[in-house]
Amino acid sequence: MTILLSKKAITRTQAIIVIVIILIAAIATGVYFALISRPQTPTKNEIVIGCSLSLSGANSAQATNQLNAYKLWVDQVNEKGGLFVREYGTRLPIRLVVYDDAGDATTAVKLYGKLITEDKVDVLLGPYSSAVFFAVSTVAEKYHMPIIGPTAASNDIYTRGYNYTFIGQQTVSNWADAVVSYINSKSDLQKIAIAASSFRVAMMMASFVKEGIEGIDRELIFYEEYPTGTQDLTALVQKMKDNNPDAVISLGTLADNVLFVRTCKELNVNPKFFYIAVGYDAPQLLDTLGETAEGLCGMITFHVKLPYPGLEEFVEKYKSKYGLLPPSECADAYATCQIYQAAIESANSLNPESIKEALLQLDIMTIKGRFKYGEVNGARWINIYQVTYVGQVQNGTVELIWPRAYATSEEIYPKPPWR
Missing domain, CATH: 3.40.50.2300 (Response regulator)
Structure with a gap:
């Protein structure tokens, strides 16, 4: 049997097909743009943390103690798979980059510039001594990178109005x-x-x-x-x-x-x-x-018998790893790492601005006691609960x-x- 379609029927059928094709194309286009505009979880394999220390020169013993505390914290974090950073949706292990500044401020300034521009560190740890930290904090300020000075106690470091320079111990x-x-x-x-x-x-x-x-x-x-x-x-x-x-x-x-x-x-x-x-x-x-x-x-500035949470465990693990009780610079360095960890976890990000803002909001207990940043007698950012x-x-x-x-x-x- 032969079916004959009128010209009018054919035109109607073609119109329906065209409309369907247009609808399918529109839906596909919408789905495509929705997919490409959806925020994608950034990828990252590690957190890079860097510093320079006086590993040679007059202050090498104290600087080595400071480095030992940094390493102890890194090892403890990495044993747990790293720090969880919500921005990346996973735990990220820490890689520590360390240079020897020999206690020379000019050398340290160059090395911190290298850490930021070449090594692309996510976080800056402070060097040993107030004199060196005074110099390198200017580099951190230039690049808007937060930096904490575990052994930098001189008040004049914190009276310059810097926004990214934080103390890690008590002031002089x-x-x-x-x-x-x-x-x-x-x-x-x-x-x-x-x-x-x-x-x-x-x-x-x-x-x-x-x-x-x-x-x-x-x-x-x-x-x-x-x-x-x-x-x-x-x-x-x-x-x-x-x-x-x-x-x-x-x-x-x-x-x-x-x-x-x-x-x-x-x-x-x-x-x-x-x-x-x-x-x-x-x-x-x-x-x-x-x-x-x-x-x-x-x-x-620190004593192994102080009644702060985590202190006893820190002392035991430090002694087990290095064979001696931790002196004050070790506690300063480890507490600084605790502060950074809390800030990163609070910020849910490795963005320097986010970490800085998180640091300013922190109110936590460390192995050296309660820590909260603020301004006191013209000095910023220091611990308003400091006790010597x-x-x-x-x-x-x-x-x-x-x-x-x-x-x-x-x-x-x-x-x-x-x-």
Whole structure:
């Protein structure tokens, strides 16, 4: 049977086919553009974290300690598969890039530029010392990269109005507040003597201590500065002895302080309160001075017996890995890594601006206590909960004696005779 379609029917059929084809094309086009415009999860295989450290030179021992703490944290994170970054929808392992700046600020500036522009790091860790950090923080500021200084305590670093420079420990002014408040608790400590070497941080601390002593109405009967590395302090110490101080404060490098203490012992200068900073909690101090250190007090920014969450585990793992108890620079470095980890996880991103904003919002507990960034007396960004302690050598061990709420032992006061 033959079916004959009219011209009108054929035209209608063709029109329907054309309409269907157009609809299919429109739907396909819509699906295509929907797919290509949908946000795609970016891909990334690792988090690259970088720094330079004084792995050679005068500060190599302390810088190596700092690096050891960085490595311990990286290992612990990577054992768990890395940090989860929601931006990438997965855990990312950490790769640590480290250069040796030999303690030279100019070298460190070049290396941090390389870390940012060539190594393309996601996160910057700070170098060792205030002097080097002061220089490299300018590089971080230029490239809008957050940077935390674990061992950079100088106040002048944080009074420049920088937006990307964060502290990782207590400020020098806070160090000074601790010893001044201790002196203020003793009514019989009226006559104060200060000897300060030209070491940058020592000079800054001396300035804050002098200001604090004046504020509590005590008499500064002796103040003298000397070049760091001086080999003979006999004349200075004899002059100080002639003023018969109740309290003696020695500010300098570890070597400066060792020489000062030995000279005081030789000349039988034995005040009621004998305080030294910095390097007081360094193992080398007790090893070098031995029994001479008994009763000496000094500046402490960290102690293994402090009651902070995770501290005991950190101490055990550090000792297991490196064979010794962690000194303060290790705790500073590890706490800095804890802060970064919290910021990255809070930001859900590795974007520097997002990390910076997350840092400013953090309020967390670290192995060094509570940490929250803010502005204090013109300094930014520092920990508004910072606490510095006064320690005392008792039976060959450094114990905390101030503030009393954190004391691990009763103080021995006045200082016992030299051994």
